[in-house]
Amino acid sequence: MKTIGILTSGGDAPGMNAAIRAVVRTALDKGLKVMGIQRGYSGLINGEIFEMNRHSVSDIIHRGGTILRTARCEEFRTEEGRKRAAKVLKVFGIDGLVVIGGDGSFTGARLLSELGVSAVGIPGTIDNDLAYTQYTIGFDTALNTVLDAINKIRDTSTSHERVSVVEVMGRNCGDIALYAGLAGGAESVIIPEKGYNLNELCRNILEGKLRGKMHNLIVLAEGVGGAEELAKKIEEVTGIITRATILGHIQRGGSPSAFDRVLAARLGAKAIEVLLEGKKARVVGIRDGKVIDQDINEALSTKREFDEELFDIARALSY
Ligand code: F6P
Numbered sequence: 001m002k003t004i005g006i007l008t009s010g011g012d013a014p015g016m017n018a019a020i021r022a023v024v025r026t027a028l029d030k031g032l033k034v035m036g037i038q039r040g041y042s043g044l045i046n047g048e049i050f051e052m053n054r055h056s057v058s059d060i061i062h063r064g065g066t067i068l069r070t071a072r073c074e075e076f077r078t079e080e081g082r083k084r085a086a087k088v089l090k091v092f093g094i095d096g097l098v099v100i101g102g103d104g105s106f107t108g109a110r111l112l113s114e115l116g117v118s119a120v121g122i123p124g125t126i127d128n129d130l131a132y133t134q135y136t137i138g139f140d141t142a143l144n145t146v147l148d149a150i151n152k153i154r155d156t157s158t159s160h161e162r163v164s165v166v167e168v169m170g171r172n173c174g175d176i177a178l179y180a181g182l183a184g185g186a187e188s189v190i191i192p193e194k195g196y197n198l199n200e201l202c203r204n205i206l207e208g209k210l211r212g213k214m215h216n217l218i219v220l221a222e223g224v225g226g227a228e229e230l231a232k233k234i235e236e237v238t239g240i241i242t243r244a245t246i247l248g249h250i251q252r253g254g255s256p257s258a259f260d261r262v263l264a265a266r267l268g269a270k271a272i273e274v275l276l277e278g279k280k281a282r283v284v285g286i287r288d289g290k291v292i293d294q295d296i297n298e299a300l301s302t303k304r305e306f307d308e309e310l311f312d313i314a315r316a317l318s319y
Contacts, residue, residue, distance in 0.1 A: 001118070001275055003033040005049065005094040008066040009040035009073075009105035012252055013124045013138025015260035016066040016100055021057040022268025023098050023122070028054055030272060035094055039069045040101070041076035041108055044085045049092050061261060064141075064253045070101075076108055086115040096275040100124040102136070103300065106283060110296045113281035120271045121283040121296060122264075126252055129173035132299035133285025133292075137267065140259040142169070142251045143179050149247055150184035150217065157215035163205055163234055163242040165218045167227035169251050173304070176251070177221035182314040187216045189314050190230075192223035193306045202237040208319060209240065216240075266291050 006023050008016050020036075027034045036056065038048040060067055075081035089097065096118045099109040102125035109119040123130050126142035146168050157164040166186075170176040174191025181189035187208060190196045205216050218234075220227050227244035235242040256264070263286065270284040270291045281296040 001032065001096050001278070003035060003093050004096040004098060004272070004275060005035045005037050005044075005089060005092070006052075006068070006098040007037035007040050007044060007100070008068045008070045008124065009099060009101035009108065010070065011102065011125060012064075012066050012070050013126050013136070014064045014141035014252070014254055015137040015256035015264045016124045017060040017063050018256055018261045018264035019100050019122055019124060019137055019268045020066065020068060021061055022265045023271055024052050024057045025054055026269045026272040030276060032272070035092055036068055040071040040073055040105070041085060042071040042073035043069070044088055045073070045075055045081055047088050047091070049088075062255050064255055066100075072104070082111055082115060086112060086117055089117055096120070098122060098271050098275070100137075102127060103130060106130075106296060106300055110281060110300065113296065118275060118280045119296070120274050120279070120293070122267045122271050123283065123285055126176065127170045127173050128175040129171060129304070130285070130299070131302040131304040132283065132294055134287055135263060137260050137264050138252075138256070139175065140263075141254055141257045142176055143183070144257055145251050145254055146176060146180040146247060147183050149245070149250070150180060150186065150219065153245055154184070154215055154217055157217060157243075160241065161214050163216040163218065163231070163238070163240050165220055165227045165231045165234070165242060165244045167220045167222055167244065167246045169247070170221050170223060172223040174221040174223065177219045178307070178310060178314060181219035182310065182317070184217065184219070185317070186219045186314075187213070187318050188218045189311070189318075190218065190224050191221045194311060196224070198233060198237070202234060204319065205234065205238050205240065
């Protein structure tokens with residue numbers, strides 16, 4: 001292996017830059033040449049590729065977003081597009097590819113590896129929805145952003161004695177909602193893994209009010225439904241003024257937390273180690289505090305085990 005390429009793909013996540021930095025500097029340290037690919041698979045197909053040096057990744061460790069830019073690429077979903085991508089890699093002499101992204105990006109890496117490309121995936125998504133790894137880069141930062149917002153919403157919710165529904169991201173995964181709800185002392189956490197019962201929810205709100213609760217915070221994962229709609233239903237049933245807040249893309253920005261930066265450094269270094277070992281279709285991740293690598297097919301077919309214990313703790317502490 002002489003030359004590696006690196007790209008970021010799918011939704012950006014805080015800590016992607018720290019991961020790019022770790023990959024680039026580890027690779028250079030091992031004597032490899034590094035090519036940066038801009039705008040994910042779309043830039044790969046279009047040959048938006050440039051050589052990177054240690055200086056290319058200076059002053060980015062603390063920055064959110066991704067200096068390589070990112071995109072969701074329709075053309076790459078076709079076999080034609082992927083064949084072009086594999087050819088472009090050859091043209092630039094790239095014999096190992098590092099892909100930082102979520103499950104869609106990993107599927108792309110898997111399909112490229114079927115065309116003979118040595119690819120390794122680094123989990124970068126705020127959703128924390130990749131079952132093979134305990135944490136994805138960006139989750140911790142997003143969680144803290146949500147927590148900060150919840151703390152603020154609690155102030156106004158208490159002052160007005162209202163119910164507040166806070167909608168958070170995560171696609172079909174409830175981790176952002178569950179962890180933020182637990183850390184923020186929410187009265188209810190509604191996530192796709194568990195669903196909810198409107199009557200039960202409203203009863204809890206009314207009983208809470210009778211016990212003297214001044215506010216009622218409900219953290220809703222986007223995978224369950226919209227906050228506006230739920231707020232309307234709650235207000236209709238309980239008669240308590242209910243406001244919805246959709247946190248949206250604020251959750252994807254900001255300076256990465258120390259946890260995400262350290263995770264990015266460890267996974268970036270591991271990705272290069274994996275490529276140098278001659279492994280072809282792998283992903284890196286973290287399990288029980290240890291950095292691991294795994295076959296990309298196995299990783300993508302790993303079923304998510306929902307953390308029932310954590311959900312029960314959040315429920316028991318909520319009233
Ligand atoms: O996968 C990351 C994520 O932020 C999800 O939580 C969210 O559903 C989605 O991306 C939003 O995507 P976009 O920025 O393309 O609207």
